[in-house]
Amino acid sequence: MGGVSTWADSLIRGLPDIRFEIVSIVSNPNVELRYRLPRNVERIRTLPLWGEERPEEFNGETYRSFLHRRLHTRDRFVRHSFLPHFEDFLEGSVNGDGGLERVAESLYQMHLYFQDRDFKKTFQSKPVFDLFESFLAGHQLYRDISVLEAANILRTLSRYLKVLTVHPGEADVSHSAIASIAGLIGVVEKMKRDVPFILTEHGLYYRERVLDLINRAPDFPTKVLWSNFFRTVARLNYRYADRVYPVCKFNRRWQREAGVPDDRISVVYNGVDTRRFRPMAVDRPYPGPTVTSVIRIDRLKDAMNLIVAMSHVRQEIPNARCLIYGPAPDLDYAQLCLGTVKKLGLQETVRFMGYTSQPEAAYNAGDVVVMPSVSEGFPYALLEAMAVGKPIVATDVGGVREALGDGGIVVPPRSPRILADAVVTLFRDPALQAQLGNEARLRVQVAYPLEGFLRQYGDIYRGYAS
Amino acid sequence: MTWRPSNATYVDSLARTIAEVEPNVKDYLEVAVILEIVGVSDETARLHGYESVFALARDVEPLVELYRPRTSPARGGPLEQRSAFILFFTGMFYNLWWVIMLVALFLGGQSLWASVRLPPDIATSIGLGVILGLVATGGVQQFASWKMTYYLLQDNKPLARFVMDKSLFWGGVLLITVGAGYALINELILPKAFGITLVTLYYFLLIGLFRLLVVPVYAMKRYLPLILSALVALAFMFVSLFVLEALGASRTLATIGSQSFGLYALIVVSAVFLFEYVYREPREEPTAEEPPFYSKPERPRHVRPPRFAYLAHDGLPLIAYGTLFFVYLFADRLVSWWNQGDGFAYNASYQVGVDMALLMLIPLTGVKFVFIYRLSDSMRETLRAIPVTRPRAFEQWLTAFYGRMMVAVIVAGLLFLVVGLLLAGPIIAVAGGDATSLVVFRYALVGVFFFSVFLANAVFSLVFRRTWGLSLILFIGSVANFIIGATLAMSADPWQAVFGFVITAFYLGVVSIGYVYTYTSRAVYAHYTAM
Numbered sequence: 002m003g004g005v006s007t008w009a010d011s012l013i014r015g016l017p018d019i020r021f022e023i024v025s026i027v028s029n030p031n032v033e034l035r036y037r038l039p040r041n042v043e044r045i046r047t048l049p050l051w052g053e054e055r056p057e058e059f060n061g062e063t064y065r066s067f068l069h070r071r072l073h074t075r076d077r078f079v080r081h082s083f084l085p086h087f088e089d090f091l092e093g094s095v096n097g098d099g100g101l102e103r104v105a106e107s108l109y110q111m112h113l114y115f116q117d118r119d120f121k122k123t124f125q126s127k128p129v130f131d132l133f134e135s136f137l138a139g140h141q142l143y144r145d146i147s148v149l150e151a152a153n154i155l156r157t158l159s160r161y162l163k164v165l166t167v168h169p170g171e172a173d174v175s176h177s178a179i180a181s182i183a184g185l186i187g188v189v190e191k192m193k194r195d196v197p198f199i200l201t202e203h204g205l206y207y208r209e210r211v212l213d214l215i216n217r218a219p220d221f222p223t224k225v226l227w228s229n230f231f232r233t234v235a236r237l238n239y240r241y242a243d244r245v246y247p248v249c250k251f252n253r254r255w256q257r258e259a260g261v262p263d264d265r266i267s268v269v270y271n272g273v274d275t276r277r278f279r280p281m282a283v284d285r286p287y288p289g290p291t292v293t294s295v296i297r298i299d300r301l302k303d304a305m306n307l308i309v310a311m312s313h314v315r316q317e318i319p320n321a322r323c324l325i326y327g328p329a330p331d332l333d334y335a336q337l338c339l340g341t342v343k344k345l346g347l348q349e350t351v352r353f354m355g356y357t358s359q360p361e362a363a364y365n366a367g368d369v370v371v372m373p374s375v376s377e378g379f380p381y382a383l384l385e386a387m388a389v390g391k392p393i394v395a396t397d398v399g400g401v402r403e404a405l406g407d408g409g410i411v412v413p414p415r416s417p418r419i420l421a422d423a424v425v426t427l428f429r430d431p432a433l434q435a436q437l438g439n440e441a442r443l444r445v446q447v448a449y450p451l452e453g454f455l456r457q458y459g460d461i462y463r464g465y466a467s
Numbered sequence: 468m469t470w471r472p473s474n475a476t477y478v479d480s481l482a483r484t485i486a487e488v489e490p491n492v493k494d495y496l497e498v499a500v501i502l503e504i505v506g507v508s509d510e511t512a513r514l515h516g517y518e519s520v521f522a523l524a525r526d527v528e529p530l531v532e533l534y535r536p537r538t539s540p541a542r543g544g545p546l547e548q549r550s551a552f553i554l555f556f557t558g559m560f561y562n563l564w565w566v567i568m569l570v571a572l573f574l575g576g577q578s579l580w581a582s583v584r585l586p587p588d589i590a591t592s593i594g595l596g597v598i599l600g601l602v603a604t605g606g607v608q609q610f611a612s613w614k615m616t617y618y619l620l621q622d623n624k625p626l627a628r629f630v631m632d633k634s635l636f637w638g639g640v641l642l643i644t645v646g647a648g649y650a651l652i653n654e655l656i657l658p659k660a661f662g663i664t665l666v667t668l669y670y671f672l673l674i675g676l677f678r679l680l681v682v683p684v685y686a687m688k689r690y691l692p693l694i695l696s697a698l699v700a701l702a703f704m705f706v707s708l709f710v711l712e713a714l715g716a717s718r719t720l721a722t723i724g725s726q727s728f729g730l731y732a733l734i735v736v737s738a739v740f741l742f743e744y745v746y747r748e749p750r751e752e753p754t755a756e757e758p759p760f761y762s763k764p765e766r767p768r769h770v771r772p773p774r775f776a777y778l779a780h781d782g783l784p785l786i787a788y789g790t791l792f793f794v795y796l797f798a799d800r801l802v803s804w805w806n807q808g809d810g811f812a813y814n815a816s817y818q819v820g821v822d823m824a825l826l827m828l829i830p831l832t833g834v835k836f837v838f839i840y841r842l843s844d845s846m847r848e849t850l851r852a853i854p855v856t857r858p859r860a861f862e863q864w865l866t867a868f869y870g871r872m873m874v875a876v877i878v879a880g881l882l883f884l885v886v887g888l889l890l891a892g893p894i895i896a897v898a899g900g901d902a903t904s905l906v907v908f909r910y911a912l913v914g915v916f917f918f919s920v921f922l923a924n925a926v927f928s929l930v931f932r933r934t935w936g937l938s939l940i941l942f943i944g945s946v947a948n949f950i951i952g953a954t955l956a957m958s959a960d961p962w963q964a965v966f967g968f969v970i971t972a973f974y975l976g977v978v979s980i981g982y983v984y985t986y987t988s989r990a991v992y993a994h995y996t997a998m
Contacts, residue, residue: 031767058773125996137855149850152995211500221491228493328762335761353760414506
């Protein structure tokens with residue numbers, strides 16, 4: 002399970018006196034609930050962005066009111082009451098013109114519009130389509146976008162804007178765990194009822210979207226369009242958040258760059274349950290020198306970096322072994338890793354252990370923990386490994402250096418030779434291993450305890466409630 | 468300012484690296500993202516005299532363009548090409564079920580729907596049961612096929628099951644309601660022998676049940692099960708007919724008995740395929756290419772079903788179309804039954820003529836399929852190549868595509884019409900028709916020609932999800948078919964009901980062309996709303 006879901010579960014479960022209403026924005030309606038909901042969750046509302054034909058399929062609206070809204074959504078009304086706001090939204094978000102206030106106002110007005118009018122019928126209406134088409138055609142760059150892509154963009158935009166149909170119950174504070182469209186609910190609630198809005202950022206939404214666009218955008222104009230949209234969404238979150246709580250200082254750099262003043266940013270580090278993650282005796286799969294890594298086997302976590310590094314480690318310490326725990330959702334990449342292991346003759350050295358539900362046992366099963374990623378926020382996996390008291394070698398990405406402090410060795414990403422040198426150094430120096438492991442555990446106990454994390458958020462929530 | 472050549476080299480090398488990752492960077496923030504991914508941190512930036520990665524990115528960004536590759540990657544691959552010949556026969560397969568049944572009728576004198584061997588009152592009851600079964604389930608079948616395809620394409624079997632469960636339930640409710648209504652009318656308003664009513668209800672329920680169970684086979688376009696179910700049903704039917712006659716059963720009993728066994732077989736085979744395609748959860752064994760630690764994406768298992776009322780709401784146009792299709796198709800036949808000397812009775816002469824003419828639809832479906840099969844892919848490729856400034860180009864393309872399809876359907880239709888007219892005598896003789904059948908056949912051929920134009924437009928419109936308009940056109944056509952057919956049949960001869968079919972088929976063909984024009988003239992928008 003991902004870091005954000007672990008964070009949310011710890012937060013809600015750890016603050017039983019706070020009542021929560023959750024709006025869960027999911028890719029499709031088939032996402033299964035992985036955690037048992039604590040009693041202080043009053044309601045969970047799931048909003049699937051894809052996999053349905055209209056929002057009413059999953060919201061609690063009565064058929065009668067749906068029919069009423071549908072019958073009262075006519076092209077003439079769309080033209081008068083929706084198009085001006087949608088145009089403002091396009092100008093401000095996709096074009097990047099007109100300021101954030103104008104975009105926020107347009108979102109708010111569209112939210113009010115959808116209280117009485119049908120969402121699907123509006124977005125499928127000819128006036129909306131014509132406006133969008135002429136908007137793109139009149140733009141110096143976007144006019145090169147294909148007709149197919151234009152239709153895809155409008156459809157996707159409409160899917161994202163489905164958050165405007167959400168009407169949360171009255172709350173003391175809205176809290177978004179990401180500076181994405183999810184936060185727009187908080188932005189609208191702030192404009193509508195002046196509900197305080199706070200934002201926690203784990204990964205950096207805009208940064209992750211840009212990475213995704215680099216890999217997926219069909220052409221340059223489309224990439225620019227979406228990049229503008231995502232940046233506007235992130236900036237809206239920052240602009241309307243009363244406070245921004247990055248999980249590490251690394252994220253703060255990006256928030257500052259997006260114009261958030263320092264006095265609205267406070268780092269709240271993730272907290273780890275040090276009773277669960279602690280040094281313990283486990284059955285080791287291998288008695289000799291062992292590297293363990295608990296990572297998702299994909300390009301971002303860069304297992305390949307570790308595999309290549311192990312070929313260098315083996316030259317120095319032939320009986321060294323590496324146990325990689327974690328699922329491999331990308332078949333091509335999994336096969337690539339397996340092929341590399343074979344090509345380098347590491348079948349004896351590197352073992353893929355698969356997904357584990359007991360990472361604490363996995364960390365305890367080795368001598369050194371490695372995190373070879375090319376991109377991280379402030380990873381729970383790192384904090385958990387530190388709590389176990391193992392020395393860590395991790396790549397210098399995201400908030401890793403900040404988290405690790407002196408509790409491990411930081412190496413550049415995609416540098417297997419340097420990574421191997423660090424591992425060999427640790428294997429050859431048991432005293433250093435023990436020293437770094439102790440420092441890591443101590444650091445977690447002092448700087449990242451679960452209790453501290455809960456206390457901070459408890460104070461924040463209660464501050465708004467009083 | 469200090470000139471630092473080492474920095475220039477560093478920035479230059481970074482620009483080259485960035486250009487390899489993403490040649491078309493949008494701005495310095497995108498450059499910063501890539502710089503961080505390749506391992507540049509604030510610390511490294513500071514080593515080279517920059518205060519942060521962002522400051523470095525601002526300098527790198529303008530240089531990236533210098534290293535941009537000259538060629539741009541190709542968009543998409545060529546479309547899969549399949550020969551028109553294969554597509555033609557694939558299209559015909561959709562009607563194979565009909566063909567097999569008709570061939571069985573000619574060769575064996577017995578079919579699952581024709582009842583020419585029977586006394587008129589029994590034949591009427593059976594015919595009515597079959598027609599009612601098709602009309603009552605036509606809408607449910609269209610709706611269930613559409614929504615089930617939607618979920619199966621998402622690999623979401625639980626929701627496909629949900630749709631099937633609901634369709635079976637509501638389809639069942641519909642069958643019971645229509646059946647009860649029919650029984651009530653028969654007993655109270657148009658009193659008939661109870662046994663005759665029961666025969667109608669019996670066939671109505673069997674046909675209705677089969678149509679509901681066969682939904683996934685149609686939705687998933689599984690040809691083999693279609694053929695297999697027809698063959699198994701025929702085998703059961705003929706074997707039981709032979710056995711029953713050998714045991715000395717009356718002709719009526721043997722016919723009804725054997726048709727029953729045939730329908731039971733059809734229902735059982737369809738139920739087996741329904742279970743296989745929708746209800747059975749396949750066991751997922753890892754393949755040889757999958758490493759043991761590969762975590763295959765999990766198929767959804769416990770999903771929250773959508774609210775059915777909204778699915779049904781969106782499916783209303785299809786429900787209307789599916790129902791009205793059969794209402795229209797049987798309108799003139801029912802009229803021809805009504806106006807015979809001995810009251811409402813099965814009109815075998817008329818039936819043979821019209822059924823034979825409808826056979827012409829089978830090759831025409833093949834012709835249509837050659838075009839429709841390519842429509843979605845060709846549209847996507849064309850839309851991909853046209854910039855948003857030139858939407859008219861897509862309209863022109865679509866109009867040309869539609870024009871080619873219409874020409875092919877019309878030319879093929881005329882060809883089959885001429886062949887049909889030339890061979891009318893022998894065809895009706897083989898089918899066991901009489902002189903009236905021959906006249907009906909000739910006129911009905913003209914009607915079928917126009918009807919095939921409508922069907923081509925209907926399939927084309929379904930691609931664009933323009934179903935309400937089709938339903939309205941069909942509704943008017945059905946009412947007109949009843950009125951014109953009844954007027955002519957009452958004032959002249961029952962066989963003249965065929966003119967109701969010919970005139971309304973002409974109307975359907977012409978009006979549907981106009982209907983297609985209403986949305987192809989806004990083709991880009993039409994495509995968007997169908998996505």
